[in-house]
Amino acid sequence: MKDLNNIFVFVKVAEAKNFTDASRVLGITSSGVSKIITRFEAELGVRLFNRSTRSVNLTNDGLSFLERCKEVLGAIAEAEDGLRQTCGSLKGTIRVTMPVGFGRRVVAPALFAFAKRYPGITIEAELSDRVVDLAYEPVDVAIVRGTVPDARLIAKRLCTLNFVACASPEYIARHGEPSDPEDLAKHHCLAYMGPQMSRYRDWTFEKNGRPLHLTVGGRVNMNSAESLLEAAISGLGIVMLSTMYTADAIRAGQLKMLLTRYVPQGTPVSAVYLPNKHLSPRIRVFIDFLSKLVPPTPNWEQLPCHEGVLS
Numbered sequence: 001m002k003d004l005n006n007i008f009v010f011v012k013v014a015e016a017k018n019f020t021d022a023s024r025v026l027g028i029t030s031s032g033v034s035k036i037i038t039r040f041e042a043e044l045g046v047r048l049f050n051r052s053t054r055s056v057n058l059t060n061d062g063l064s065f066l067e068r069c070k071e072v073l074g075a076i077a078e079a080e081d082g083l084r085q086t087c088g089s090l091k092g093t094i095r096v097t098m099p100v101g102f103g104r105r106v107v108a109p110a111l112f113a114f115a116k117r118y119p120g121i122t123i124e125a126e127l128s129d130r131v132v133d134l135a136y137e138p139v140d141v142a143i144v145r146g147t148v149p150d151a152r153l154i155a156k157r158l159c160t161l162n163f164v165a166c167a168s169p170e171y172i173a174r175h176g177e178p179s180d181p182e183d184l185a186k187h188h189c190l191a192y193m194g195p196q197m198s199r200y201r202d203w204t205f206e207k208n209g210r211p212l213h214l215t216v217g218g219r220v221n222m223n224s225a226e227s228l229l230e231a232a233i234s235g236l237g238i239v240m241l242s243t244m245y246t247a248d249a250i251r252a253g254q255l256k257m258l259l260t261r262y263v264p265q266g267t268p269v270s271a272v273y274l275p276n277k278h279l280s281p282r283i284r285v286f287i288d289f290l291s292k293l294v295p296p297t298p299n300w301e302q303l304p305c306h307e308g309v310l311s
Contacts, residue, residue, distance in 0.1 A: 004076075006040040007069045010048065013037060014066050015138050017055050025138075066135075074276045090282045091120035098143035101225050102161075102269060103127040105244055106293055107143065114289050121282050134274050140283055141273050143290070153272040156287055159294035160266035161242040162301060163204070166255040170235035178238075181205045181212055181262055188237035189216035193223045203240045205262035212262070216240075242267075247300035257303070 009026060013033060016022040023030040041048050048062035058066060077092070098107055104127065111123055131149060132142045148155045165184075167177075178184055184203070191200035200221060202213040218237045222228055225245050232239035233254045239246075249255040271290045273283065 006036060006043075007072060009033060009036045010040060011066065011069050011073060012138075013049070013056060014058055014062065015136055017057060017136070019056065070274070071276065074280065077280045089120045090118055090285065092280070092282050093122045093124060094141065094282060094286050095124045095126075095139050096141045096143070096286070097126045097128060097130075097132045097139055099129050099145050099269075100127045101242070101245065102143060102145065107290070110289075110293055114286070118282070118285065121286075123286075134272070140280075141271055141286060141290075143269065143271050145269050146267055148270060148272055150272075152275065154275050155270040155272045156291055158269045158271055158290060159298060160268050161244055162263060162266045163240055163242050164246065164260070164263055165203070165238055165240045165258040166232055166246050166250065167238045167258055168233055168235045168255055169253070171232075171237065172256060174235075177256075177258060179259075181207060181214055181259055184214060184216055184238065188218040190228045190231050190237045190239045191217040191221040192225065192228060193221050204264050205259065206264040207262055211264060243300045243303060244298075247303055250303055 009022070012025050013019060013022040016025065019030045019033045019037075023033045026033060037049065044065075046061045046065075047059050048065060049056040050059055103125065108125070108127070111125065115121070115123065126139075132139055134142060134150070134153065143158070144155075145161065165178075171188075175187060178187060181203075189203075193200060200215055200217050202215055205212045205214070220231055220236060222231075225241055228239050229241060229245050229249065231237065232241075233249055238258065243250075246255055246257075250257060271287055273279075273287070
């Protein structure tokens with residue numbers, strides 16, 4: 001193998017699954033990318049991609065080779081970062097994705113301090129609720145809510161989010177308070193519509209030691225947790241959101257927690273990344289930064305709840 005650049009081009013094509021998209025990232029023509037890959041395959045004596053008119057997909061040999069190539073590039077990046085660190089600063093780009101709500105309320109405000117501490121590091125952050133495939137996308141770290149989608153990923157637990165049903169005192173005065181999750185069928189519920197979802201997000205409770213999933217909906221349903229919170233405060237209906245959103249309104253008496261006997265176990269939030277023994281120092285400091293963002297008992301969990309689910 002005479003040119004290490006071939007590995008870099010191969011990885012970019014594998015991530016983009018398209019010569020044209022890869023060419024934009026690499027700054028060369030699409031035909032140039034195609035020629036590099038063709039020569040690389042001839043040099044190796046192995047077909048790395050199955051090509052079609054619209055996309056290119058890795059062969060089985062290509063899949064195995066991609067993992068090794070990422071290790072090679074990771075080792076080089078680590079060596080470069082080590083030199084920069086020796087010279088006094090870390091440099092490079094970190095690409096991270098995170099859920100919209102958690103990103104806006106927890107991560108984004110703290111990124112400013114991180115940027116000041118590490119002026120040589122550039123953060124490219126995508127706030128999105130979509131599922132990211134770290135094996136094929138140019139993403140270094142993903143913050144995920146719930147079960148980690150791939151057992152091969154390394155996960156660093158950041159915190160746990162508790163979801164509670166809430167309504168305003170005005171709504172409760174007009175419609176009463178449900179005493180059982182099934183009573184929600186008689187109420188106006190404000191449901192969350194996730195991006196590209198064909199149905200509303202289920203509300204999950206715990207009843208008789210087992211999870212209970214209910215599909216609810218009402219007169220207003222949105223894909224914005226902030227807007228659903230405002231609708232609930234206005235008395236429009238019952239909402240089920242993380243206490244990360246509702247804690248301030250609960251303390252202010254604008255909302256009251258409902259069905260607290262049925263609050264399920266919290267949903268974990270984790271920072272995940274691909275296993276790599278040559279993990280870049282800049283990724284390490286970013287993971288360490290994320291792990292210290294949320295205290296063991298964040299203020300949004302310090303709420304009164306006589307059943308003891310929240311404290």
